[in-house]
Amino acid sequence: MITLRQKESAVQLQIRAEEFHDAPENLLNLAPRPGNLLCWVGDKRQIVGWGEALRLEFSGRHAIREASSAWKEIADSAVGGVPIALASFAFGSHSTSYLVVPRVAIVRDNQGTRILTCAVDEEPPSPQHEVNVSREPVTAPAGLWTAPGRMTQSQWEDAVRRLIALLKSGAAAKVVLTRDMVISSATPIDERFLAQRLHDLYPTTWVYSVAGLVGATPEMLAAKRGDTVTSRVLAGTSEPGNGAELLGSLKDRSEHHFAVESVARALSPLSDSLEVPQEPTILDLPNVTHLATDVTASIPNASVLDVIHALHPTAAVCGTPTTLAYNILETIEGTQRGRYSGPVGWVDGTGDGEFGIALRCGQLTDDRKSIRVFAGGGIMPDSVPAVELAETRAKMRPVLEALQLED
Numbered sequence: 001m002i003t004l005r006q007k008e009s010a011v012q013l014q015i016r017a018e019e020f021h022d023a024p025e026n027l028l029n030l031a032p033r034p035g036n037l038l039c040w041v042g043d044k045r046q047i048v049g050w051g052e053a054l055r056l057e058f059s060g061r062h063a064i065r066e067a068s069s070a071w072k073e074i075a076d077s078a079v080g081g082v083p084i085a086l087a088s089f090a091f092g093s094h095s096t097s098y099l100v101v102p103r104v105a106i107v108r109d110n111q112g113t114r115i116l117t118c119a120v121d122e123e124p125p126s127p128q129h130e131v132n133v134s135r136e137p138v139t140a141p142a143g144l145w146t147a148p149g150r151m152t153q154s155q156w157e158d159a160v161r162r163l164i165a166l167l168k169s170g171a172a173a174k175v176v177l178t179r180d181m182v183i184s185s186a187t188p189i190d191e192r193f194l195a196q197r198l199h200d201l202y203p204t205t206w207v208y209s210v211a212g213l214v215g216a217t218p219e220m221l222a223a224k225r226g227d228t229v230t231s232r233v234l235a236g237t238s239e240p241g242n243g244a245e246l247l248g249s250l251k252d253r254s255e256h257h258f259a260v261e262s263v264a265r266a267l268s269p270l271s272d273s274l275e276v277p278q279e280p281t282i283l284d285l286p287n288v289t290h291l292a293t294d295v296t297a298s299i300p301n302a303s304v305l306d307v308i309h310a311l312h313p314t315a316a317v318c319g320t321p322t323t324l325a326y327n328i329l330e331t332i333e334g335t336q337r338g339r340y341s342g343p344v345g346w347v348d349g350t351g352d353g354e355f356g357i358a359l360r361c362g363q364l365t366d367d368r369k370s371i372r373v374f375a376g377g378g379i380m381p382d383s384v385p386a387v388e389l390a391e392t393r394a395k396m397r398p399v400l401e402a403l404q405l406e407d
């Protein structure tokens with residue numbers, strides 16, 4: 001595996017691509033061992049990869065922009081096929097972002113299932129051989145326990161109270177506040193198990209695993225195919241089944257409006273045309289119900305990485321106005337979000353790809369014996385701290401349920 005840090009992209013990717021005849025229904029089962037699963041599993045497209053042919057690391061405020069130009073250079077000089085990478089970007093400028101080209105990737109879309117193998121400056125491995133290697137059995141973790149993260153639940157409620165007071169004094173209109181908790185395990189957590197459970201329990205989400213960040217997001221930051229970009233904005237949350245109440249709630253409608261506005265404002269300068277529905281719809285998930293708006297744009301001459309660079313961070317995960325909200329959340333929340341609430345997804349050599357927002361997820365430690373789970377919610381001047389706390393608990397539920405833990 002070759003790791004490159006910012007601005008070094010003079011490598012040549014070599015690719016082998018073959019049809020995968022008789023591919024199994026479940027591609028996640030193919031990953032041979034825990035520790036290096038790379039995946040993006042949605043209903044229309046599934047990418048399951050393992051091993052790293054190339055890893056690019058970025059940090060600082062321009063991580064996404066730098067990744068975009070590095071990837072373009074690498075993709076343009078690739079030989080043997082169109083490469084694919086999975087990537088996960090930090091929410092803020094303090095943490096590291098990753099773009100990884102899997103050594104082996106199985107890609108399923110409406111054109112069928114393919115095996116891609118990839119290497120830098122050498123012949124890639126045989127695709128057929130790689131899918132027939134022996135596999136370690138997938139294991140459920142045993143002996144799990146939980147502990148608070150940076151704040152206990154009641155400390156977090158206090159932080160929400162302080163934030164509400166600030167918002168009432170006019171410091172910002174909306175700030176998204178995050179909470180974390182830590183799940184520890186006596187045995188290493190197999191991320192193939194976690195990803196499979198998330199997919200089974202939350203089949204309408206996109207399940208991802210990149211460099212130890214594993215989750216199931218319902219929020220599409222940007223999907224780009226040719227010139228067409230779609231973005232699914234979520235903000236405004238209630239218990240499952242309470243869609244009608246959400247549609248009638250002024251607080252949730254304003255919170256949602258801020259998020260849609262931030263996406264429309266970011267896409268507008270790049271777009272030939274932009275469609276923003278007037279009214280939100282309802283997205284029902286097993287753990288929560290959200291207000292949702294699907295924005296569509298026509299954006300020529302840009303890769304999906306350029307589009308997410310323009311979009312991140314949206315008001316759905318940061319707040320309004322962006323810079324004020326960002327500064328406030330850094331002080332009050334104090335949680336190192338890492339790559340939680342940053343863009344996560346895939347990009348191919350043509351610049352097409354899909355990036356969700358890394359929500360409903362946890363970050364595994366290197367030894368996989370613990371996972372830090374994150375969830376947040378948009379706080380408005382009229383928010384109720386106990387309701388916001390319950391919302392974060394519901395948003396943490398996917399990872400807890402997947403690990404067979406109670407809240």
Ligand SMILES: C=C(O[C@@H]1C=C(C(=O)O)C=C[C@H]1O)C(=O)O
Pocket residue numbers: 176219234235236237290316317341359360374375376377378379395
């Ligand atoms: C911040 C999270 O979710 C975001 C915040 C929402 C809200 O405040 O209503 C809804 C969906 C997401 O955009 C999370 O899941 O951790």
